[in-house]
Amino acid sequence: MATQTKPVLYGYFRSSCSWRVRIAFALKGIEYDQVPVNLIKDGGQQHTELFGAVNPMKQVPAVKIDGVTLCQSLAVIQYIEETRPGPRLLPADPKTRAKVRMISDLIASGIQPVQNLSVLQKLGEDKAQWAQHFIDRGFQALEPILKETAGKYCVGDEISMADCCLVPQVYNAERFKVDLEQFPTIKRLNQTLLEMEAFKVSHPSRQPDTPPDLQA
């Protein structure tokens, strides 16, 4: 059976999109192997021919699973959801599912892509100011949405794909010194989620490729 082979995650300890997938694997209790792709070293290992064959987009994460190679973190998470048992990452009710996808996409399409490495590298100056601006703008929208949808977690009291997206984005926000005091709901959810084992084991400070000085 295809599911008997462990999935392989091509990721980078500090990549927020890789972290989303690590959280989902942890929540579902799925064991997997990691192949670190260092996005900085030697001009970026994602640009090698070897990795280009895995993901032509030259981005992490990419996942080999059940005989196929999948890229794009939300596509991977939803594939896991549809083929693996364990806690649901998308609720059963269509409207609630839509809210989970809306929040996930607001982060995955509306915030992260504009502050990711390849975009910042293309900018001449003001990289940090740019990232801060777009994360702040996104959080200004996310905060009132989450205020409506959140219970204990992003959408009600059940953990979901939206939570897999939120925590890594807050990690990026902190890196770029976004003032989180403006966003009490985001801050509260992030604190709650970081207490969970699945978010701890998947944290950038605890990965095989985490440099010694950044290890927890």
Place this chain on the structure above:
Amino acid sequence: MATQTKPVLYGYFRSSCSWRVRIAFALKGIEYDQVPVNLIKDGGQQHTELFGAVNPMKQVPAVKIDGVTLCQSLAVIQYIEETRPGPRLLPADPKTRAKVRMISDLIASGIQPVQNLSVLQKLGEDKAQWAQHFIDRGFQALEPILKETAGKYCVGDEISMADCCLVPQVYNAERFKVDLEQFPTIKRLNQTLLEMEAFKVSHPSRQPDTPPDLQA
């Protein structure tokens, strides 16, 4: 029954993300009302308080449907898919669904956000060069992926959400003068899809807010 009220689409004729949703509505045969949000006029109607209450992200599309307001085009399309009859926009097989989502997200997270209006407005100079660079980079990845997955359409011979994303992105590529001759699969799929009625009626040249000089 909630589905008896027509959905309302807040969109803009030339917004590629709005067009994705218009295609999905057309493919499913769903009647809807449109509220045009002019992204250029008066500094952008998306910045009004009125629209901010609809979508705090100040972006189109937003859709009022079944008593809820949804933003993010792929969340909207998947909600429609899960609540409406008509041709499937996501295939039944999980691996094939994953490929549809991967291609959709490659466009919706990997290409469009980096060339959208709010990002281009934030750039000082070289707006067109920036957009061209990131669309070209995305298409360099998309072409080999589609070469593997495509049949008559993006994934096999069934129309899907991926097709709803592809055609509007090619439209943007043409606006920014990306050389499409490099991408024979993308070009071929786009031509096939543009022949379909659902892509014609939803085209930017045929919307209620299309300026007279851009009407087909």
